[in-house]
Amino acid sequence: MIRELVHNKVTLALHELKKGSGAPLLLLHGLGESSHLPHEPWSDWSGPIFGLDFTGHGASTVPKGGGYTCELLLGDVDVALAELGPVTVLGRGLGAYVGLMIAGIRPDLVRGAVLADGPGLAGGGEDMTSGTWFHPSDADGRAPDPYALFELSNDVRPADYATNFVHLLLAASELDAPLSIIAKNSPPWLTAIAKEPGVVSESSQAAFERFNS
Amino acid sequence: MVLTYPGARRPDTSWTVDSDGLSIAAYQWGEDDAPVLFAAHGGFDFAGTLDGLAARLADGGWRVISWDQRGHGDSEHAALYSWDADLRDAVRVLESVTSAPAPVVGHSKGGGLMMALGDVRPDRVSALINLDGLPSKRTVPDMPDRQRRRMMADEMSARLDYRRKSHDNVRRPGTIEELAQRRAKMNPRLDMDWLRYLVTVGAAESEDGWRWKLDPSMRFGGFGPYRPEWSLARLPGLRVPFMAVLGLEVEEMGWGTEPGDVEDWFPPNAEFHALSDVGHFVHIEKPDHIAGLILEFLQ
Numbered sequence: 451m452i453r454e455l456v457h458n459k460v461t462l463a464l465h466e467l468k469k470g471s472g473a474p475l476l477l478l479h480g481l482g483e484s485s486h487l488p489h490e491p492w493s494d495w496s497g498p499i500f501g502l503d504f505t506g507h508g509a510s511t512v513p514k515g516g517g518y519t520c521e522l523l524l525g526d527v528d529v530a531l532a533e534l535g536p537v538t539v540l541g542r543g544l545g546a547y548v549g550l551m552i553a554g555i556r557p558d559l560v561r562g563a564v565l566a567d568g569p570g571l572a573g574g575g576e577d578m579t580s581g582t583w584f585h586p587s588d589a590d591g592r593a594p595d596p597y598a599l600f601e602l603s604n605d606v607r608p609a610d611y612a613t614n615f616v617h618l619l620l621a622a623s624e625l626d627a628p629l630s631i632i633a634k635n636s637p638p639w640l641t642a643i644a645k646e647p648g649v650v651s652e653s654s655q656a657a658f659e660r661f662n663s
Numbered sequence: 664m665v666l667t668y669p670g671a672r673r674p675d676t677s678w679t680v681d682s683d684g685l686s687i688a689a690y691q692w693g694e695d696d697a698p699v700l701f702a703a704h705g706g707f708d709f710a711g712t713l714d715g716l717a718a719r720l721a722d723g724g725w726r727v728i729s730w731d732q733r734g735h736g737d738s739e740h741a742a743l744y745s746w747d748a749d750l751r752d753a754v755r756v757l758e759s760v761t762s763a764p765a766p767v768v769g770h771s772k773g774g775g776l777m778m779a780l781g782d783v784r785p786d787r788v789s790a791l792i793n794l795d796g797l798p799s800k801r802t803v804p805d806m807p808d809r810q811r812r813r814m815m816a817d818e819m820s821a822r823l824d825y826r827r828k829s830h831d832n833v834r835r836p837g838t839i840e841e842l843a844q845r846r847a848k849m850n851p852r853l854d855m856d857w858l859r860y861l862v863t864v865g866a867a868e869s870e871d872g873w874r875w876k877l878d879p880s881m882r883f884g885g886f887g888p889y890r891p892e893w894s895l896a897r898l899p900g901l902r903v904p905f906m907a908v909l910g911l912e913v914e915e916m917g918w919g920t921e922p923g924d925v926e927d928w929f930p931p932n933a934e935f936h937a938l939s940d941v942g943h944f945v946h947i948e949k950p951d952h953i954a955g956l957i958l959e960f961l962q
Contacts, residue, residue, distance in 0.1 A: 458829045458880050459742040505743070514684035515733070516751070517743030521819075521887045528823040555819045578893040581783035585751060589683060601747060611888040617809075618816050 472497035478545025481570025484508025506595030516597025543568025554615025609642030693721030703773030709736030719954035836872030917943030
């Protein structure tokens with residue numbers, strides 16, 4: 451079942467991937483992906499599992515003329531939180547970075563966040579990059595939007611910006627370790643937050659058992 | 664109804680540019696066969712805020728081209744806004760006029776955009792003029808990390824709250840006087856007659872009053888990891904003639920930048936004017952002086 455959510459001029463697709471009772475799991479997909487039921491152990495989550503298609507992805511609106519930022523996607527997730535209430539976030543790639551941000555800004559609505567490998571994990575590095583020029587010839591309104599694929603693979607993710615979200619989450623969380631890194635890759639922003647208190651690098655199974663309890 | 668203001672003149676022609684499906688309103692002051700000069704307005708402004716400067720530059724022999732950035736003025740309200748998107752829209756406007764490099768002038772955000780244009784599309788820029796669009800860190804308060812983080816979180820959560828309901832937002836209607844008074848809070852140094860004039864070129868009148876055309880989903884301020892030095896870092900590598908103007912009177916919409924913050928970043932042979940007793944809107948407070956500087960620089 452798909453719920454349609456309105457985020458400004460975009461209609462977002464929120465997929466109910468699995469029914470269940472209890473605390474929901476919200477999946478945030480990687481760059482260029484769309485929502486799918488996750489592999490084990492996460493498919494055994496005791497509560498309902500939802501997947502949000504970001505703007506320009508899956509069944510969500512593909513806007514005209516690009517203009518993507520991770521902060522825009524943060525707004526996408528916030529609209530889903532307004533619909534769902536408190537959740538645990540499982541983010542892949544790009545969705546891991548956005549999952550970190552939303553956990554820090556809405557700690558009352560994100561019980562914990564699990565950060566996994568996936569497309570768009572690295573972003574555009576830590577510092578200003580060379581200017582880039584991009585004009586896709588294949589932007590035809592279909593997802594994934596080529597603008598999203600380009601712009602969201604180049605966004606700068608400074609380490610100190612990323613660690614801000616860890617501190618904000620930890621200051622408000624009921625958990626000692628509300629952030630879990632199950633990604634095997636470690637771009638600079640992820641390396642930086644891995645050193646912070648409240649962040650645990652662990653196996654997918656261990657994270658599942660901690661957050662599904 | 665359009666009021667009049669001494670020295671200000673509406674564009675001679677206007678057209679729309681298709682920027683990947685998004686409609687961008689473009690304008691021209693001056694003759695078709697005059698040399699082209701592109702002019703970019705600042706954030707939350709619109710091309711009509713250049714009515715005074717552009718008219719003077721056109722009278723000085725230039726074909727001045729400007730446009731309403733997406734979400735501003737008569738350009739389409741977009742679903743997404745970003746620096747890169749604004750840059751692409753700008754190039755679409757440039758392409759609608761000429762394929763040759765041309766001088767560009769930008770105020771505030773428009774100045775930053777034109778600096779970025781000079782970096783990513785140097786083939787498009789033959790000279791660059793920045794009007795109080797050089798950012799500095801001065802407006803970032805010095806405070807403990809914890810307090811700074813809390814401020815960031817409060818600002819971001821306020822923005823998210825705003826976005827949750829932004830699809831229902833409409834701009835508040837009012838009389839010409841009321842809209843001018845509202846704008847005066849952000850433009851406290853500008854003449855009220857100028858602000859009244861701006862209402863009649865940048866707002867739309869309906870049965871219940873005037874409303875600014877600016878997309879109501881937009882909100883003032885930054886959102887993200889941007890750092891002022893990233894804009895300045897583009898400057899030393901500029902190959903084209905560069906002129907910068909700073910208004911040294913600190914006000915709400917400006918950066919509070921001082922000469923010492925930026926001079927080290929200038930490319931060789933830059934021309935620099937730091938104007939005391941002038942605020943952020945240098946081209947509106949001193950249109951004759953700024954137009955004179957630009958015309959002389961471009962000679």
